Amino acid sequence: MPGANGRTTIIRGGTLIDGSGQSPVQNDAIVLDGDRIRSVGVLPPDVNAEDPESVRTIDASGKWIMPGLIDGHCHLSFGQPAMPGLNIARGTVSSEFSTIRAARNAQTVLRSGVTSVCVPGGTWFIDVAVREAINAGLIEGPRVYCAGRFIVTYGSIADNEPSWVGTPEHVNGKLCNNVTDMVTEVRRQCKHGVNFIKMADSTWGDIQTISREELTAVAEEAHRRNARITIHSRGADSTRAAAEAGFDWILHADLATESDLDAVAEAGVRIMPTLTFLEHAAEYGRDFGRSEREVDQMKYNLEGGARVLQRARELGLKVLSGTDSGNSPVMPYGELHANEPGIMVKYGGYTPLEAISACTRDNAFVVGLEDDVGVIEPGKLADMLLLTKDPVADISVLKGGRNLDLVIKAGKVVDRNGLRNAPDDPLRIVPDAC
């Protein structure tokens, strides 16, 4: 029996990695009705696989099926990475151009197998607009769950200009140096439709730039307005303080000590180490103008992040998967969104299945769809990938969409023609080594 929109799809055969953490199983039939999964396992008797009028069959034999990837940390509207003809490294100063470009970035992300993204901060309210345009079917892209500009104080990340310049609209941070300004900014951003609030402490975690009082006030205001809250926090003290202030998840946390992580675990807060950025920028950053000092700093934080990953696994802390793609010229779209699972295996001792669940089942939380995406089971949205190689045998199979056979979002096969990074693609700035 076809679904509400008259369309039933059957995925036959293949090996199913359902995202729940269970071992892969041989798939008989996954039935999709419209945008949702109707059944997984034996073909229901009322579905006539032989009727091409009402049923479309996708043959997955010899392939691997898994949930669509979720990148829990991807910036669509920073105006980054750099592109030919656009000699600006801090985002463009045109909201119109940045919006069109963000739409294009979203398309690139989806075509690499990422069916949902969490966007922790951008410029203007571009990400809200991109989300709405995707939901309305105007443009193609992943499901978007987004914040607005980061709420920052003097000395925080994204406060790069002298104080007399401040943080103009095209900057991804918004200076708020007292509780009143912060709460007002939360209200302004919620009015404009953000899904959550992002605060940001210091760039590398060497100083704490936001007080406990401020963290608590902003978390309370966000939650009062049904918005979640996260923070860029690399430092030990800021991580502990954010966990105790009721933040929903913490980005980075790489300098947290064991006792800080105990406090995070006690508070039941999730962390998203996002080591892909540190590893990738430490390796390729010099090619993009990063100084030796910065590269050394990244390596230092990467070592801390590796310890955090290992300790988090021991503690049973929920670890989410994000990459920071689009945060700077060194982080291209479409290439690194599935790099973090490999990082979890390499540095944290996670099994490939655990790492896959982090970027599917567990990441459903940071796109606000914990009941709807991340696992292939009846009732969930039909977001899934077909792969030509086994990601459990080799987690690097997921990287860069190189082994994708099909991307399905909401039951529809994504048209991947005009693939990213073709030689004439204006976004092709990816170093060959990526």
Ligand SMILES: [Zn+2]
């Ligand atoms: Zn970021």
